[in-house]
Amino acid sequence: MNALQGVLFDLDGTLVDSEPLWFEVGRTVIERHGAVWTSDSSTKLLGVNLPKIGEALQRAVGRADLSGEYLLNEVVVEISGLLRSSVIWRPGAVSLLASLNAARVPVGLVTASYQPIVDAVRSHLPAGTxxxxxxxxxxxxxxxxxxxxxxxxxxLGLEPERCVAIEDSPTGIASAEGAGCHVIGIPSQQPLPESPGRLILTSLEEIDLPLLQSRVG
Structure with a gap:
């Protein structure tokens, strides 16, 4: 019996090469409000949840009249607009999603990004992906x-222990493993540490249904 019930994908850096957009738009918003972008700014925008990104933006801007929530909303609106126009997929992303859909394997998207960004990316995929x-x-x-x-x-009505999660960051891997999922890591902006039971690959192109089934079976 096939023990695999479903596959859960991260978005930014895993399916879509969107993390450079966060840096680009983050820089634009910070400089728009009179502050200076630094290497420390980019570090604080990587692999954290969006409220923390808002806090980092507020600290970088340093204006009491501009909240982190306000600055984050500017970033989300601009990124979702850019993604509506075009998406740079990570190699193998679209074909892997299509193959799982064809095999009727349940697929979920689990991301820290807010809904406008999710909707922008989904607009480039077949309905029901x-x-x-x-x-x-x-x-x-x-x-x-x-x-x-x-x-x-x-x-999805599934058991986390019978799902494979595909992630690109240590933060996302910690979330998936904490939920009990089997994890495949595909590094993007930072290296991923090896750990027992964790599979680290270089590309989504290396993943197919038999491999996913082997992680759970």
Missing amino acids: FQTTVSGNDVSQGKPHPESYLLGAKR
């Missing part, structure tokens, strides 16, 4: 807390 999505708007505790992956599995 994801049977459920979990965005940062859906949870009270973002990654690395396991709430996102627990909710994704629940919405």
Whole structure:
């Protein structure tokens, strides 16, 4: 019997090469409000949940009249607009999603990004590619807390322990493993540490249905 019930994908850096957009738009917003972009700014925009990005933006701008929530909304609106126009997929992303859909394997999207960004990316895919999505708007505790992956599995009616999660960051991996999922890591902006039971690959192109089944079976 096939033990694999479903596959849960992260978005930024995993399916879509969007993390450079966060740096680009973050820089634009910070400099628009009179502050200076630094290397420390980019470090604080990587692999954290969106409220923390808002806090980092507010600290970088340093203006009491501009909240982190306000600055973050500027970033989300601009990124979602850019993604509506075009998406740079990570190699193998679209073909892997299509193959899972063809095999009728339940697929979910579990991301820290807010719903406008999710909707922008989904607009480039066939309807029904994801049977459920979990965005940062859906949870009270973002990654690395396991709430996102627990909710994704629940919405699909699946057991997390029989799902494979595909992630690109240590923060996302911690969230998926905390929920009990089997994890495949595909590094993007930072290296991923090896760990027992964790499979680290270089590209989504290396993943197929037999490999996913082998992680759970």
